[in-house]
Amino acid sequence: MTPAPPGADRAEGPALTVRSVGASSVLVPMKRPLGTSAARITKAPLLLIDLLTEEGVTGRAYLFCYLPSAQRAAAALVGDVGAFLAGAALSPGDVHRSLASRFRLLGTSGLVGAVMAGVDVACWDALAIAAGLPLARLLGATPRPIPAYNSNGLGLVAAEAAAAEAQELVAEGFRAVKMRLGRASAHDDLAAVRAVRGALPADIAVMADYNQALRLDTARERCGHLDDEGLYWIEEPVRHDDYAGTALLAAALRTPVQIGENFEGPRAMSLALHHRASDVVMPDLQRIGGVSGWRDAAALADVAGIPMSSHLFPEVSSALLAATPTAHWLEYVDWANPVLTEPLRIVDGCAAAQDRPGNGLVWDEDAVARYRVD
Numbered sequence: 368m369t370p371a372p373p374g375a376d377r378a379e380g381p382a383l384t385v386r387s388v389g390a391s392s393v394l395v396p397m398k399r400p401l402g403t404s405a406a407r408i409t410k411a412p413l414l415l416i417d418l419l420t421e422e423g424v425t426g427r428a429y430l431f432c433y434l435p436s437a438q439r440a441a442a443a444l445v446g447d448v449g450a451f452l453a454g455a456a457l458s459p460g461d462v463h464r465s466l467a468s469r470f471r472l473l474g475t476s477g478l479v480g481a482v483m484a485g486v487d488v489a490c491w492d493a494l495a496i497a498a499g500l501p502l503a504r505l506l507g508a509t510p511r512p513i514p515a516y517n518s519n520g521l522g523l524v525a526a527e528a529a530a531a532e533a534q535e536l537v538a539e540g541f542r543a544v545k546m547r548l549g550r551a552s553a554h555d556d557l558a559a560v561r562a563v564r565g566a567l568p569a570d571i572a573v574m575a576d577y578n579q580a581l582r583l584d585t586a587r588e589r590c591g592h593l594d595d596e597g598l599y600w601i602e603e604p605v606r607h608d609d610y611a612g613t614a615l616l617a618a619a620l621r622t623p624v625q626i627g628e629n630f631e632g633p634r635a636m637s638l639a640l641h642h643r644a645s646d647v648v649m650p651d652l653q654r655i656g657g658v659s660g661w662r663d664a665a666a667l668a669d670v671a672g673i674p675m676s677s678h679l680f681p682e683v684s685s686a687l688l689a690a691t692p693t694a695h696w697l698e699y700v701d702w703a704n705p706v707l708t709e710p711l712r713i714v715d716g717c718a719a720a721q722d723r724p725g726n727g728l729v730w731d732e733d734a735v736a737r738y739r740v741d
Contacts, residue, residue, distance in 0.1 A: 381497050383457035384421040388449035388486060390442045391415040391730075393738040394435065395705050399532075402522020404549025404580035411702040412438040415730060416445060418489035420457060426493030427728040428485040429703060430653055431679055435740070437478060444482045452486075459490040459659050476631045480654065487657025488683055488726065496725040501686065503721070506662070508690035512717035515681070515697040516543030516574060523550055526562035533563045533573075542716035543572035543599070543696065549580030553589045557596070564597045574625070574696075576602040583612040590620055600625040600647060608635075610644035617646050625649060628678035632656050633663035640671045647695060651678035658687065665691040682711050683726045685718040706734045 394410045401408040412435050418426040432438035451469055452462065463483065470479050495505040503510040517536040521529060521544060529546060536544045546563055548556045564573055575598050581589060586604040593601065600623040605612045607629035617624040623646035630636040630650050639645065650664045665687070668675040674695035677684035681699045688694040697718050704710040708729045712719040721727045 381422055383424060383493055383497055385452045385455045385457050385462075386419045386421045388416065388418045388445060388452060388489070390417070390445035391735055392438050392442050392740050393706055393735055394740045395702060395738050397519075397702060399520030400522065402520075402524070403547050403576070403578040404523065405578050406433075407522065408433070413703060413706070414438055414441050414445070414485070415706065415735065416485045416489050418457075418486065418493055420493055420497075422497070424493045424497050426457075426489035426491070426496065427726070427730065428488035428492065428657075428683070429680075429728065430481050430485045431702065432481075438740075441478050441482055444478060445485070448482060448486055457490055457493060459487050459494075459657075462490055463487060463656075463659060480631060480656070484653050484655070484657035484660065487659050488652065491658040492726045492728065499724050501721050501724060502658075502683070502726045503686040503689040506658075506687070506690040510686065510720035510722055511689050512714065512720055513685045513688045513694065513697045514543070514716060515541065515685075515699040515713060515718045516545055516572065517541040518545045518698045518700050521546040521563075523547055524559075526555075526558040529559045530562040530566035534566055537567060537571055540713045540716065541699070542570070543574065545574040545576055545602075545698070548575050548577045553592060556589065557592055560593060560596050560598065569597075572599040573597065574599045574602065577604045579603050579606050581605055583609065583615070586612070586616060587619065590616060590622070594621050598622050602626070602649075603628070610639050610642035613644045614642050617643065623647050625676075627651070627676075628654070630655055630664070633660055633667060636664050637667055640667060640673065647674045647676065649676040649678045649696075649698065652680040652684055652687070658683070661687050662690075665693070668693045681718060682707070682721075682728055685711060686721060686726055689720070703728075706731055706738060 393413050412432040414430040416428045466483050495502045501510050550556045581604050583605050602625040625647045626645040627648035628651040655664050669692040675693045676696040708731045
C-alpha cells in the first residue's frame, strides 16, 4: 500500500457535510475481565461516536477509554469537535488538518489524538455508507476472512485456571489465543505458559503479552526462559517506547517480539521500524490515527516487509487488514458486542468478511440506553 494521493479520501458518491458530532458514554460488562500486569478491568468504558451529516448519513466509531474518568474527558472533547466541525465538508484529510490546527497548543496525542482518530473512523464510515460500499472496498480491497486470535480473558491467573480458560477460548471457534504474563515470579509465568501450551493442540497459536511489565535486564532473562516454549510471539516485554531495548530482545530471541499498540501515530511506527525494534507490529486504531493513520502505517509496514496485526477494535480493524498488504492477525475482543446490532462473526478461526456498506458498526439503541452512564 502506498500513501494516498491528494483527494483520495473523497469517495465516489454524494458530497457530505458535517452536521454534528456527538458521543454516548456506556459502561459495558465484560464477559471475561481484562487482567494484565497493569490493571484489572471488568467493565469496558466505551465512547460511542456518531457523526451526522446534512445529507442524512451517519458515520460511527467507538473509543475504548480504559478509565471512566478518561471517558468523561473524551466525551467533552467530542463536544468541542462537533461544534468546531459543524458545516464543514466531510473529507478525512481536511478534517484532520482542521482538528490538528484546533488542538495545536494542547497537543494531538493522548486523549486528543484518540478523539481525532474516532472522528476519522466515523468520517470514513460515512463516506463508505454514502458510496454504498463496505469500508474495505472503499479502500480498494476485497472484503475477506481475516485470521483472528481470541484475546478475551487469560489474565494473570494460576496455571491450571489459565489452561482451562485457554481451552474454552479455542472452543469459541478460534485457532489462536493470547495470554497475559507479568506474574510476581518468572517461575509462575513459565508454569502458566507450559500449562496453556500443554492444554492445546500443537497447531493452535499461543501469543503472550507482558503489557510493558519488565525492565530490560529482567526481560532478557524471563524471555530467554520462554524462548523454547512454543509461543507465537512475546508482546511488549518492556516499556513501549524503548525501541533500543526491544531491538536488543528481538535480535537475541528466537521467538518473535511484537510491539505497536502504543504507537502514537505513523511517525512513531516509522521510528520503531528504523530501530528494528520488533519482528512484527500491531498498531491500535485509536492511537495510530484512525483509518487515515492506519493507511499510512500499512504503507510503512509494506515497505519494510513486516507483518502487521491489529490491536482491539476488531470490527473496523478486520476491514483495514483486508486492505493491508502485510496483514497478519486480527486481535479479537468482544467488548463492544453488547451494544452492536450485528457483532463481528468468527467462522473457522477467522473474522468473517463484512459485505454491508460502511465499517459494520450499528448501535443497538436499547442496549446503549441500558449501559449509558453520565
